[in-house]
Amino acid sequence: AQSVAQPEDQVNVAEGNPLTVKCTYSVSGNPYLFWYVQYPNRGLQFLLKYITGDNLVKGSYGFEAEFNKSQTSFHLKKPSALVSDSALYFCAVRDIRWGKLQFGAGTQVVVTP
């Protein structure tokens, strides 16, 4: 069975500093990995995905994620965080048959001025 873990409930970072949100996964075959962001009282918005190819994936709003097969990780990164990046971030892995998404529990990012 597939699973996704986000080990940190909350990440605090000062504006301008690098931001990393961690995600590890477990799947039986090739992983299809996603990051979504949720702003307060809003639905989820797609940030980026890894299907195949380059291990470094670039996405929306200056975010990128690094796929590491040996460590089964897909950490989300941003070189310089903004206060507006404060939100709830979800990592997800997709079931290969029917497109079901398995979500992690989410990581709250707080960026302070």
Next chain:
Amino acid sequence: NAGVTQTPKFQVLKTGQSMTLQCAQDMNHEYMSWYRQDPGMGLRLIHYSVGAGITDQGEVPNGYNVSRSTTEDFPLRLLSAAPSQTSVYFCASSYLTGVQETQYFGPGTRLLVL
């Protein structure tokens, strides 16, 4: 395109009442799904559909029914609401042409069961 729309945005129910959460998409997506979001638990799949007339259970289907009579609509029915169903509900849709297709989420319905 309006994308994925959900109604209502907020609803209060009494225990035992029934209601239907509406979801519609105008992107001609084959795949549609319902999730519930609870603090510290991420999003959990309730039911999903891979096309009109085809539905299946997800991770937490008990207490919920779905049907898919058209490609565009995928309503979620609560037959007899319970306080444990207090949650935020999200509908999502995507193409089925490949597992890499992105899911698009609606804005959510916040449900409170008293």
